[in-house]
Amino acid sequence: MNIPRTSYPRVIIIGGGFAGVSLAKKLSKQEVQVVLLDKNNYHTFQPLLYQVSTGGLEPDSIAYPIRKILKNFPNFHFRLAEVNEINSENNYVKTGIGDLKFDYLVVASGSKTNYFGNSEIEKYSMAMKTIPQSLNLRSLILENFEDALLTSDLHERNALMNFVIVGGGPTGVELAGALAEIKKGILPKDYPDLDTRSAQIHIVQSSGCLLKGMSKKASRKAEDFLEKLGVNIWKNVRVTNYDGKTVTTNTDLTFKAATVVWAAGVKGATIKGLDAEDFITRGNRLEVNTFNQVKGFEHIFAIGDIACMATEDTPYGLPMMAQPAIQQGDQLGDNMLRLIEKQSLKPFVYNDKGAMATIGRNKAVVDLPKFKFQGVFAWFVWMFVHLFFLIGFRNRMVVFVNWLYNYVRFDREARLIIRPFKNKKGFN
Amino acid sequence: MNIPRTSYPRVIIIGGGFAGVSLAKKLSKQEVQVVLLDKNNYHTFQPLLYQVSTGGLEPDSIAYPIRKILKNFPNFHFRLAEVNEINSENNYVKTGIGDLKFDYLVVASGSKTNYFGNSEIEKYSMAMKTIPQSLNLRSLILENFEDALLTSDLHERNALMNFVIVGGGPTGVELAGALAEIKKGILPKDYPDLDTRSAQIHIVQSSGCLLKGMSKKASRKAEDFLEKLGVNIWKNVRVTNYDGKTVTTNTDLTFKAATVVWAAGVKGATIKGLDAEDFITRGNRLEVNTFNQVKGFEHIFAIGDIACMATEDTPYGLPMMAQPAIQQGDQLGDNMLRLIEKQSLKPFVYNDKGAMATIGRNKAVVDLPKFKFQGVFAWFVWMFVHLFFLIGFRNRMVVFVNWLYNYVRFDREARLIIRPFKNKKGFN
Incomplete structure (x- = not known):
C-alpha cells in the first residue's frame, strides 16, 4: 500500500465505526499519521438501521x-480495505490491497452477529447489523407481502405475513414496534386485496424480560407498548432452529414464518493474528486494560465493541453500544499522545449516560442515570438525541424531514424493492 | 393470477412509468377494473437518475x-410481475406469476438502452435507465477513485479517473456537468493523496451538436457551460467499441477509461407476441394510430416511449420523454371510457411544453414554446419544474433539502458504496 512515511509515527485504525471515527478525529489534528x-x-x-429495514429512512x-468526516485533516489517510491478518511481531497488517506497517495499531473492528454455531439459522434468518443487511430485510418484507397476494x-x-424477531434487546424491540405500525397504518392501504390482520409479529426472548440492560420500569413499559401495538411477546423461550419455514424453540412453541430476524446476540469481530485464546474473553472480545491496550502489548489497542475492558461493575466488559465506543476512542486519542511523549497514561472511566429505546409513535423508554421516564416525552428525547448524534448536517435535515412527514402522515415511504432479495438467497 | 373478475371490464396496463401511472390514475376512478x-x-x-449516479440524491x-400512488382506488390492482408474452388472439398476458385475461390491454413498457447490436459495449459500459443501474454507476465511480489511490x-x-460519456442528449449532458462539478468541488477534498486534476470527462457525440432535440441556442450554450466546467466535447465522433479498457471511435481518437457511460440511444421495450414486424417501426416502437391503438387492434393500445405515433411533424413518432407519455396516458383514459360506452374517440394532439436540461450550478438551458433562456434563471426553472413533477410530498421535501444543501455547501453527500459493483462484473 503506497502511503508515504512521514516523520510522524503511524497509527493504523481498523474500522470506521463509532470508536474508530472518534479516535481518528482526535488524532488527525496531532503529530501522528493516521491510516x-x-x-x-x-x-x-x-x-437507526431498523428504520431503514422498515422503510422509514x-x-x-x-x-x-x-473521507468526508475527516477531509480537513492533512495527516489522515483512508483506504477502502479489509484487514485479513495482523502481524504483531513485525508490526504490519495484511489487507486485500497489500501490507502496511504500523507503529501503533488500534483494533476497532466492532462486532458481528452471533449465531452461536447454528448454521441453519445463519443461512435462513436475517441480520440487521449493516446497511446492505437492512436493505435486504426491507426487500424481503415487501416481497413476502407481494407473494402473499x-x-x-x-x-x-x-x-408469508408472519414475522419472528429473535431477541428482545433494543434492536428487537424497535424493529417489532416499527413492524407493528406498518401492519396497522400501511398494509391495509397498500394491500386492500389482502387480509393483513393475519400478519403477526412475534418477539422471542430467552430471558424473563425485554430490554435486559435497562431499568425494570423501562422493560415493563416497553412490553406494555408492544402489547398495545399487537406484538406477541414470548418470554423465557429460546429459539433452537429455523429451517427457512419453521422456527422451533426449546418449548412446544413453533412458528411458521417466512421472515425471521436474528437479533439475539453479537460477538467481537476478531481478526486473524490477534485472536489467540490468551486475548479472547467472553463474547469473542479482546481483553484490554484500562488504557485499552490489548493484553500483552504496549502499542496495540482495542476500542469499542471488540474490546473487553473488565471492571468491578462490569466483569464482562462494557456494553456493546455506541457510547463506550465513542468515549474510548476519544480517550485513547489523548492516551496515545501521552504514550508518544512518554507520559503516563490515564485510565478510562466510563461515563454512563443511560440508554433508550423507541417502540413507536409517541412511545419510547429512556433511562438516564438520575431520571427514568417513558412515553411521549421520552419519544421526543429519543428523537432529539438520535438527530444530535447523527453525523452530518444534511443527514440530520433529511432524517428530520422524514420523521416529521412520517409523524404527520402516519406513513413510511421508502418502501421500494430496489434490490430483490429472495431469489438470491434461494427462497422459493 | 387470482384477481377476481367484477362486472367491470378489465384493463391490464403493462408498466408503471409516466404513461402507465398517468393512465391508471385516470381510469381507477371509473367503472373499469385496472390491473x-x-x-x-x-x-x-x-x-433525476443522473443525480443518483453522482451522489446528489x-x-x-x-x-x-x-401501490401508494394508487392506494385510494378500489378498482385498482397492482401486481409485481414481469410480462413475458402477450396473447392477442385469446386476450391474455403470460407473466412470471401466471396468466391473466384482459378486455383491454395497454402496453406502456417504455424503452431500454440501445447498444445497436454491440455486445462488448453492452457488457463493459454502464447504462443509466434504472435505479439499480444508477447505483451501480455511483459505486463504480467511487470504486475507481479508491483504486486510483x-x-x-x-x-x-x-x-481509472477518466470518464467517457457516449451521447450528447440530456442524459449525457447532465451527467457530464455533474461529474465535472464533483471533480472540481469534491475530489480534491476527498482524495488529497491523488492528483485529481488528471481526472478527465469526455462527452462523445456522433452528430454536430449537443442536445439535438433542443434549440440551437440551448445547444450552443450547453456546450459553453460544459467547456467552462472543463468537459471535453467531441462532436462528429462515433464510438465504435469499448473492450473494458479502450474506447475506439470512427476516427483516430481513442480513450483509455475505466468508466464508460452509454447514453447514445434507446429503443422500445417490446414484448413477445406483440413484436411482429408489421407493428414495429423505427426504434423498435409499436405503431399506433392517433387513438394510441396498436395497428390492427381495437382493444390493444400502446402509450409512452413504446408507442410510435407518426404525425406530419413527427414522422418517426413523438420524442421518448416524460411529457408525451403523461399526456397520452391521460388522454387514453378518456378514450377508453368513450370506447366502452361506444362513443367515438378523440385523436391525441401533443401539447409540446418544451424541453430543458441542467448542466450544473446556476447553469441550465430551457426551451419553452415561446421563450428560450439559459443560465441562472433557467436553472431555477429547471429545479422548480422537476420538484413539481416529482411524485410525493416527502420526495419533494427531501429532494429540496438535498438541493439546498448541495447548493449552499457545494457538496453531494450520498457518495456511499453500498453495493460494490466492480467485482460482480468481473473487472479486475
Whole structure:
C-alpha cells in the first residue's frame, strides 16, 4: 500500500465505526499519521438501521462517507480495505490491497452477529447489523407481502405475513414496534386485496424480560407498548432452529414464518493474528486494560465493541453500544499522545449516560442515570438525541424531514424493492 | 393470477412509468377494473437518475411505491410481475406469476438502452435507465477513485479517473456537468493523496451538436457551460467499441477509461407476441394510430416511449420523454371510457411544453414554446419544474433539502458504496 512515511509515527485504525471515527478525529489534528482502514467507504449509524429495514429512512441518510468526516485533516489517510491478518511481531497488517506497517495499531473492528454455531439459522434468518443487511430485510418484507397476494393456500399466506424477531434487546424491540405500525397504518392501504390482520409479529426472548440492560420500569413499559401495538411477546423461550419455514424453540412453541430476524446476540469481530485464546474473553472480545491496550502489548489497542475492558461493575466488559465506543476512542486519542511523549497514561472511566429505546409513535423508554421516564416525552428525547448524534448536517435535515412527514402522515415511504432479495438467497 | 373478475371490464396496463401511472390514475376512478403490472414495485422519476449516479440524491427520493400512488382506488390492482408474452388472439398476458385475461390491454413498457447490436459495449459500459443501474454507476465511480489511490502506474491511474460519456442528449449532458462539478468541488477534498486534476470527462457525440432535440441556442450554450466546467466535447465522433479498457471511435481518437457511460440511444421495450414486424417501426416502437391503438387492434393500445405515433411533424413518432407519455396516458383514459360506452374517440394532439436540461450550478438551458433562456434563471426553472413533477410530498421535501444543501455547501453527500459493483462484473 503506497502511503508515504512521514516523520510522524503511524497509527493504523481498523474500522470506521463509532470508536474508530472518534479516535481518528482526535488524532488527525496531532503529530501522528493516521491510516483508517474499513471495508466500506462509509460510517454507519447503526442505531437507526431498523428504520431503514422498515422503510422509514433512506440508507444514505444514516451513513456518511468516512473521507468526508475527516477531509480537513492533512495527516489522515483512508483506504477502502479489509484487514485479513495482523502481524504483531513485525508490526504490519495484511489487507486485500497489500501490507502496511504500523507503529501503533488500534483494533476497532466492532462486532458481528452471533449465531452461536447454528448454521441453519445463519443461512435462513436475517441480520440487521449493516446497511446492505437492512436493505435486504426491507426487500424481503415487501416481497413476502407481494407473494402473499399470489397464493391461495391460507397457511402459506400466513407464513408469508408472519414475522419472528429473535431477541428482545433494543434492536428487537424497535424493529417489532416499527413492524407493528406498518401492519396497522400501511398494509391495509397498500394491500386492500389482502387480509393483513393475519400478519403477526412475534418477539422471542430467552430471558424473563425485554430490554435486559435497562431499568425494570423501562422493560415493563416497553412490553406494555408492544402489547398495545399487537406484538406477541414470548418470554423465557429460546429459539433452537429455523429451517427457512419453521422456527422451533426449546418449548412446544413453533412458528411458521417466512421472515425471521436474528437479533439475539453479537460477538467481537476478531481478526486473524490477534485472536489467540490468551486475548479472547467472553463474547469473542479482546481483553484490554484500562488504557485499552490489548493484553500483552504496549502499542496495540482495542476500542469499542471488540474490546473487553473488565471492571468491578462490569466483569464482562462494557456494553456493546455506541457510547463506550465513542468515549474510548476519544480517550485513547489523548492516551496515545501521552504514550508518544512518554507520559503516563490515564485510565478510562466510563461515563454512563443511560440508554433508550423507541417502540413507536409517541412511545419510547429512556433511562438516564438520575431520571427514568417513558412515553411521549421520552419519544421526543429519543428523537432529539438520535438527530444530535447523527453525523452530518444534511443527514440530520433529511432524517428530520422524514420523521416529521412520517409523524404527520402516519406513513413510511421508502418502501421500494430496489434490490430483490429472495431469489438470491434461494427462497422459493 | 387470482384477481377476481367484477362486472367491470378489465384493463391490464403493462408498466408503471409516466404513461402507465398517468393512465391508471385516470381510469381507477371509473367503472373499469385496472390491473397494473410492473417488474418493480416503484415508479422511477428517470429525469433525476443522473443525480443518483453522482451522489446528489438518494435513490429513494426519486422513486415512489406504485401501490401508494394508487392506494385510494378500489378498482385498482397492482401486481409485481414481469410480462413475458402477450396473447392477442385469446386476450391474455403470460407473466412470471401466471396468466391473466384482459378486455383491454395497454402496453406502456417504455424503452431500454440501445447498444445497436454491440455486445462488448453492452457488457463493459454502464447504462443509466434504472435505479439499480444508477447505483451501480455511483459505486463504480467511487470504486475507481479508491483504486486510483492504489496504483503507481500513471496510465492505469489516469484510466481509472477518466470518464467517457457516449451521447450528447440530456442524459449525457447532465451527467457530464455533474461529474465535472464533483471533480472540481469534491475530489480534491476527498482524495488529497491523488492528483485529481488528471481526472478527465469526455462527452462523445456522433452528430454536430449537443442536445439535438433542443434549440440551437440551448445547444450552443450547453456546450459553453460544459467547456467552462472543463468537459471535453467531441462532436462528429462515433464510438465504435469499448473492450473494458479502450474506447475506439470512427476516427483516430481513442480513450483509455475505466468508466464508460452509454447514453447514445434507446429503443422500445417490446414484448413477445406483440413484436411482429408489421407493428414495429423505427426504434423498435409499436405503431399506433392517433387513438394510441396498436395497428390492427381495437382493444390493444400502446402509450409512452413504446408507442410510435407518426404525425406530419413527427414522422418517426413523438420524442421518448416524460411529457408525451403523461399526456397520452391521460388522454387514453378518456378514450377508453368513450370506447366502452361506444362513443367515438378523440385523436391525441401533443401539447409540446418544451424541453430543458441542467448542466450544473446556476447553469441550465430551457426551451419553452415561446421563450428560450439559459443560465441562472433557467436553472431555477429547471429545479422548480422537476420538484413539481416529482411524485410525493416527502420526495419533494427531501429532494429540496438535498438541493439546498448541495447548493449552499457545494457538496453531494450520498457518495456511499453500498453495493460494490466492480467485482460482480468481473473487472479486475
